[in-house]
Amino acid sequence: MSGPPLPPHELRVLVGTTDEAHYDNPTGEPLWGLPREAFDLVLDWGCGCGRLARKLLLQREPPRRYLGVDLHRGMVRWCSEHLAPLAPGFEFVHQDVRNVGLNPRGGASTLPLPVADRVVSLFIGVSVFTHVLESAAAFYLGEVARVLRPGGVAMTTWFLFDKVDFPMMQESQNALFVNDVDPTNAVIYDRGWLRRTSAEKGLAIWRVEQPDVRGFQWRVWLAPAGERPQVALPADAAAPGLRPSPLLPPGAADISTS
Numbered sequence: 001m002s003g004p005p006l007p008p009h010e011l012r013v014l015v016g017t018t019d020e021a022h023y024d025n026p027t028g029e030p031l032w033g034l035p036r037e038a039f040d041l042v043l044d045w046g047c048g049c050g051r052l053a054r055k056l057l058l059q060r061e062p063p064r065r066y067l068g069v070d071l072h073r074g075m076v077r078w079c080s081e082h083l084a085p086l087a088p089g090f091e092f093v094h095q096d097v098r099n100v101g102l103n104p105r106g107g108a109s110t111l112p113l114p115v116a117d118r119v120v121s122l123f124i125g126v127s128v129f130t131h132v133l134e135s136a137a138a139f140y141l142g143e144v145a146r147v148l149r150p151g152g153v154a155m156t157t158w159f160l161f162d163k164v165d166f167p168m169m170q171e172s173q174n175a176l177f178v179n180d181v182d183p184t185n186a187v188i189y190d191r192g193w194l195r196r197t198s199a200e201k202g203l204a205i206w207r208v209e210q211p212d213v214r215g216f217q218w219r220v221w222l223a224p225a226g227e228r229p230q231v232a233l234p235a236d237a238a239a240p241g242l243r244p245s246p247l248l249p250p251g252a253a254d255i256s257t258s
Helices: 009-015 051-057 073-082 134-147 191-200
Strands: 041-045 065-070 090-094 120-125 148-161 175-177 187-190 203-209 218-224
Touching: 009 073, 041 051, 051 065, 051 090, 065 073, 073 090, 120 134, 134 148, 134 187, 134 191, 134 203, 134 218, 148 191, 187 191, 191 203
Parallel strands: 041 065, 041 120, 065 090, 120 148, 148 187
Antiparallel strands: 148 218, 175 187, 203 218
C-alpha cells in the first residue's frame, strides 16, 4: 500500500479493524462526498491510530487543518510521529480521560474538546459515542454544539435501540450494556433519548444512514439547530446479524510503538 505509513498491527487491533483497506483512500475522493469547505477545520474525536486521518491525508485536497483527539497515549504518539509531519495543519492531541481498557489511570471522566467555540467545519465521532456512558454522551453532544461553526456538520455513529421494547427500564435509564467488566465495550442508546438530548444541546439531526446489521453503527449527522431541516430517525430496517464488539488485549493501555 502506497502513501502515508500504515499504523502497526498492534495499534490497529485496539480500534477493532485491522484490514488495510479500511485505512486507504485509493480514489482520493473527499470522505462522505462532502464539499471542499467541510474540510477547513476537521476535529476527529477518538482518532485512534489514524484510520480516518490517513484517509484524509490521501484526499486530493487534504483538510486545511485537522485535529485528532484520543485518550490512548500510544496511538496519539504514533500518529504525531508518523502522520502529522506529512501535511501542514495536522495535529494529534492526547486527552487524559479515563477508560477501563485504554486509559484506566486517566484523570477525568470528561474533558472539553481542545478547540475554541464555533470554529469546527467538520466534527467526526466514529465509533466513540458507542463507547461512552450516558452522562459523557450528553456532555460531548454539548461539546459538538459548542465547537461547530455556522454551516458546520458532525458525523457521528451510534448503537441504537427502542426503549419501548424494554418495559423494565426506569425513566432515567436510556442505555444498554453488554459487558459487566467494561460497560464502555459497547453502549446502546435509546433512539428517543438521542433525539431529545441532541435538541436540548442545540443540535438538529439532518441526515441518517441506517446500519447494515440491525441496531449496529447508525450514522447520524448533526448540525447547529435551525440551519438544516430536522429529519426523523427511521425504523430500523436492517436484517439481524452478529457484530460482536472487539475485546481489548491485556495491557492495551500501555501498548506503544514508534
